[in-house]
Amino acid sequence: MSNDNNKRPPVPGGPAIPGYGGDHGNGGAGGAKNLRWRFGCHLRRLDLATYNARTLRTDEKIVELEEEIDKLRWHIIGLSEVRREGEDTVILESGNLLYYREGDHLSQGGVGFIVQKSLVNNVVKIESVSTRVAYLILRITKRYSLKVIQVYAPTSAHPDQEVEEMYEDISRAMHSSKTQYTVLMGDFNAKLGTRENGELKVGKFGIGQRNPRGQQLADFMEKEGLFMMNFLPEAAPQEVDLVEPRRFHKK
DSSP: OOOOTTSOOOOOOOOOOTTTSTTOTTTOSGGGGGOOOOSOOOOSOOOEEEEEOSOOOSHHHHHHHHHHHTTSOOSEEEEEOOOOSSEEEEEOTTSOEEEEEOOSBTTBOOEEEEEOGGGGGGEEEEEESSSSEEEEEEEOSSSOEEEEEEEEOOOTTSOHHHHHHHHHHHHHHHHHSOOSEEEEEEEOOOOOOSOOTTOSSSOTTOOSOOOHHHHHHHHHHHHHTEEETTOOOTTOOSSOEEESOOBOOOO
């Protein structure tokens, strides 16, 4: 990243969400709420991905990430395990927008987003609900907006109570601001496996056996009316919520 005055300046921070994002970085990602949007960008296709970065603690790691994703077709990437200190929203030297929120411990966890520069002015709002859940709202037309929620779930080494709290945070993110479309994605540390008992929320082409955390995810999908992406039933309505878009893996 660069402080060159000829480059686009960082987005100013604002007050973090009371009770969740206080005392982080320069005050949180509130400044992203005031980003301007334009309606001249009519996307025929919006490419979303989720990526466990393992760490983006240093600026060099962010440069490496941008070099990798430059080889891909993408618009918004949700990030897990960013491991950066504080909470902030910045415009990188490339023009892409980076948002991050640290985890419970600097050495692990944290979530974030990177948004392609062509869509930065369409971002209406970015907020974190907790150290494991964050969301952004993207204006896609004059009438329609999209909410993208990024999640980093506790591993099997953590108690079930932490998982339950995470799903409460996801529900809070889903219902906090109304949008026409919602995508929930991230690293859920769960295995859904094959479809069970004729359920329609999960497709018939799953692999393996569902584990307990996978059942929690399936129950949450049923409760919130979510469908697993790429496994939509043929008769599904046109306006549906999707969960866990395709992932990409760093080679």
